Amino acid sequence: MRASIIAAAIALALGTGSAVAATHHHHAAANATAAPASNIAAELAARDKEIAELKSALTSLEAKVDALETHADEQSVVNVATAKDVETLQAKTAKVDKLDKLVNDTTIGGRVFLDVSDIEQKKNGVKTANSGDGLDVKRGYFTVNHAFNEIWSASLTTDFNFVNDPGAAETQLFIKNLYLQGKFSDAFAFRAGAIPMAWTPYVENFYGYRYVENTLTDRQKVANTADWGLSANGKLGDGMVDYAAAVVNGGGYKNPTRTDRMDFEGRIGFSPIKDVAIAIGGYSGDLGKETATNKTLNTASRGDAMIAYAKGNNRIGAEYFTASNWTPAANLIRDKSDGYSFWASYGFTDVFSVFGRYDHVNPSKDIDPTLRDKYYNLGLQWDVRKGVKLAAVYKNDDLKDKSNDQKTQEFGIFGDLSF
Numbered sequence: 489m490r491a492s493i494i495a496a497a498i499a500l501a502l503g504t505g506s507a508v509a510a511t512h513h514h515h516a517a518a519n520a521t522a523a524p525a526s527n528i529a530a531e532l533a534a535r536d537k538e539i540a541e542l543k544s545a546l547t548s549l550e551a552k553v554d555a556l557e558t559h560a561d562e563q564s565v566v567n568v569a570t571a572k573d574v575e576t577l578q579a580k581t582a583k584v585d586k587l588d589k590l591v592n593d594t595t596i597g598g599r600v601f602l603d604v605s606d607i608e609q610k611k612n613g614v615k616t617a618n619s620g621d622g623l624d625v626k627r628g629y630f631t632v633n634h635a636f637n638e639i640w641s642a643s644l645t646t647d648f649n650f651v652n653d654p655g656a657a658e659t660q661l662f663i664k665n666l667y668l669q670g671k672f673s674d675a676f677a678f679r680a681g682a683i684p685m686a687w688t689p690y691v692e693n694f695y696g697y698r699y700v701e702n703t704l705t706d707r708q709k710v711a712n713t714a715d716w717g718l719s720a721n722g723k724l725g726d727g728m729v730d731y732a733a734a735v736v737n738g739g740g741y742k743n744p745t746r747t748d749r750m751d752f753e754g755r756i757g758f759s760p761i762k763d764v765a766i767a768i769g770g771y772s773g774d775l776g777k778e779t780a781t782n783k784t785l786n787t788a789s790r791g792d793a794m795i796a797y798a799k800g801n802n803r804i805g806a807e808y809f810t811a812s813n814w815t816p817a818a819n820l821i822r823d824k825s826d827g828y829s830f831w832a833s834y835g836f837t838d839v840f841s842v843f844g845r846y847d848h849v850n851p852s853k854d855i856d857p858t859l860r861d862k863y864y865n866l867g868l869q870w871d872v873r874k875g876v877k878l879a880a881v882y883k884n885d886d887l888k889d890k891s892n893d894q895k896t897q898e899f900g901i902f903g904d905l906s907f
Contacts, residue, residue, distance in 0.1 A: 593635045598907050601627040601699040605881075605900020612893055625649075627699075629664065641669045647741075664714050664741050675722040682741050683719045685712055686732035686755040687769045687792050694765060694796035694805050695831055697843055699904035700881055701865060703807065704829040708849055708861075710790055710811040711771070714741035717750060730757045739776025748778045755792070763799045768792060775814070786813040786822055801835030801869070803843075815852075824853040827861070839871040843879075851887075859889040867902075877904040 602625045609618045628648045635641040645665035667681030688711045691703045705711035717736030723729065731754075737744060738751035751773020758766045769792035778784045789812045796805030810826040827849030835841035849861040867881035883898040 595631075595633045597631045599627070599629045599631075600625060600905045601903070602905070603881075603900050603902040605898050605902075607896065607898045609894065609896040616894075618896070631665075639670055639672060641671070643667055643669065662742050673722070674727075675724055677721050679719045679721075680717075682714055682716050682744070683734060683736070684714050685736070686719070686721070686734055686753045687711055687771070688713045690732070690755060690757070690767065690769075691794055691796075691807055694794070694798045694803065696798060696801075696803050696833065697831070697845070697867075697869075697879075699877070700843075700867060700879060700902050701845065701883070704827060704847055704849075705790070705792065705807070705809050707847070707863075708809075708825065708827060708851065710809060710814045710825065712736075712740040715739070715751075716741065716744040728759050730759070731755065736773075737776050738773045743776060745776055746779075747774065747776050748780055748783075749774070751775065751788075764797050765794070767794045785820065788813045790814070801833055801841035801871075804832040806830050821855060823855045825849065825851050826853065827851075833869075841869045841871075843867050843869060856889055859887070861885070861887045875906045878902070 602623065604623045606621045607619055609616045626649060629645055631643070631645045633641065633643045643665055644663070646661060647664035648659055648661045663682055665682050665684060667679045667683045669677060669679045671677040688703055688706050691705075692698045695703050701707065706713060715734070715736035715738065717734055719732065719734035719736075721730070721732035724731075733752070733754040735750045735752055737747050739745050739747070751771065753769070753771045755767055755769035760766070771788070771790040771792075773788060774784045775788050791810045793808045794805065796807075797803065798805070806828065808826075808828045810824070812824050813822055814825065815823060827847060829845065829847045831843070831845040833841050833843035844866045845864060847861070847863040849863075850857075850859070851861055852859045863883070863885045865881055865883045867879045869877060869879040871877055879902045881898075881900060881902050883896070885896040887894045887896075
């Protein structure tokens with residue numbers, strides 16, 4: 489560019505100079521005899537001045553061209569640096585977006601059941617080793633949920649409890665839930681792994697006081713809250729009907745042992761009006777005891793029923809079960825058990841509520857038909873704040889048959905802490 493401008497300027501200068509010379513020659517030829525020598529000198533001086541002015545203009549033009557080229561080079565450097573900054577910013581933004589998505593799609597929570605209480609347990613009028621005062625953390629859950637997209641997600645829940653074994657007392661840590669879920673619609677969700685079972689967690693939602701006591705089937709150890717296997721669940725008819733079904737190993741979430749065949753548990757519920765549920769369920773299998781080398785003689789089974797209302801701290805409900813061959817001895821001798829539970833709670837203010845429950849169970853209808861278990865609790869709950877509940881509770885349990893009578897009383901403060 490600079491060379492072109494300079495060439496044009498030189499051509500302009502030379503052209504002007506030639507024109508001046510030609511004009512001067514023409515006048516000289518026409519007036520050769522008449523023009524005095526002084527006129528010739530004046531014209532030559534004028535030509536020299538004009539050439540000098542052209543040279544000055546050319547020098548100025550060269551300076552401007554140099555300045556333009558320098559500015560263009562500097563702008564080019566700025567453009568390159570700006571492009572690099574933009575690329576760096578885009579890379580950082582992509583990393584931030586990935587981290588933001590990970591945080592938004594992942595939830596972390598926990599829950600702890602604890603109590604400080606006094607227990608008095610007597611068997612045939614004599615205190616047992618379970619009597620005494622102390623603090624007990626009965627359950628501690630830590631949960632992580634992550635959504636991969638609108639359909640697929642994963643969930644992990646760890647659980648710990650204290651095993652009060654005089655020979656080997658220890659705190660144990662377990663994986664309670666660890667599953668992959670595909671929710672294709674409200675009507676169908678699929679889970680694989682350590683999954684929640686169909687019955688007990690469902691009843692817990694309506695009972696509402698799991699931190700005070702297990703629900704009926706869980707307390708009588710004729711149900712598992714979670715197990716390893718596959719499940720499907722969903723809601724139909726705008727939530728009026730809900731169902732859950734699972735095939736599992738049968739040994740519970742603490743025992744993922746492979747078995748010769750898998751057990752089945754199912755449930756179907758009906759909600760004729762909001763906050764009310766009527767549900768039936770059942771279980772059938774070998775409880776993880778049958779392997780390729782160990783055959784069970786009997787199949788364990790359980791039938792369930794529940795009717796309940798739950799809205800906030802106002803709750804009322806009843807649960808019934810009947811079970812066959814659920815104890816270890818059932819592999820050799822057939823046995824049955826059944827029982828029922830009633831519960832209710834009333835929130836008389838926004839933060840205080842009273843509650844109570846009564847269980848009546850026949851633990852061994854064939855082997856020891858005189859055995860009865862009668863249990864009840866009463867309490868006052870205080871919703872301290874979101875995620876914190878405290879309750880003053882009294883419990884009474886009487887397990888007896890024709891030969892033995894074991895009475896257990898407990899009074900204390902129970903807590904449910906969640907985040």
